Amino acid sequence: MKKIIFFFLFFYSCSSDSEDIGVSDSSIKCKDEVKFEFHNFSNIEIENNVMVRGIKEILSNIDLKSTKLKVPIHYIFYPSSGLSASQANAAATKIASRQFPGSDSSSNEKYKFVYDDLYSKLQKEAITADLPLGSCGGSVTIALPPKDQSLDFDNYYGKVSLHEYHHIFQNTPLHNNPSGNKKYVYTWMKEGTAEYWALTKFTEFGYSLSTKDIVSQVSEIKSKLKEDTIIMDGKSYKMAQYRKMSLYDDEFGDSFPIHSTEIGLVITHYMITVKNKKLEDIIKLYETGTSVGREKALEDFLGISYNNFETEFEVWIKD
């Protein structure tokens, strides 16, 4: 049997965790303007001003007012070594108070939930996006490495910031309609399409992916997926099960040889190049999924059952 050895690469350290923390509270009136707001904690903007500037510059290409988002997005920049407990407390208090204005930690469950979540995340390396139901703002945590860290391409964290912004965009239909279908998007689509969109916009906005363009990344991931067995970090994986997209319906795949972001990128590429779908139509599935659920949204879009789509994709991978 052919065995191929791969190593885990640092592609993504990303997750999105829009938790359902209760129904929308109609007593909260959001007053903040729809825009990107940037918050620096510790001395990150002095330590790492090139990365921070690159992120602000790339996000300036996005006109939030033309989207359906009704609240601001708070980008939180901090060092990947994590904030101290007292800095994390100050940061979490500042952002949670904007997300749930008029609340305080003891009286409001939702405020407490986002406060606790941020307080814990900001003390370690976290790259996440969240648009809690009923909140007056999204939050994106961007842990930045030391400025001399080598990266795949220039303004790599600009690409990461686009990916995280796309998670806010994905969550917007549910945020606007909290009684919608909670299973409105598959994890492989959430991650894969966010990455595909981020890579596409990154180049559209005039930046270079160097050797990490979509076609190169897809072919690298596809070559892993088509193997019988791969060995990564000394562990052997039978790949047949990891080619099944349904494995990643609700699973990020942090402990898998293939991450949901990777297989999702390949599935998005497959829909565009083989099924002749447009990226702008694929991303409309979040909204459709919010009303009819993710399975019906996808099946109506592709004109085939989910099972058949999964099988066709596996055949294409092995081709």
Ligand SMILES: [Zn+2]
């Ligand atoms: Zn993500």
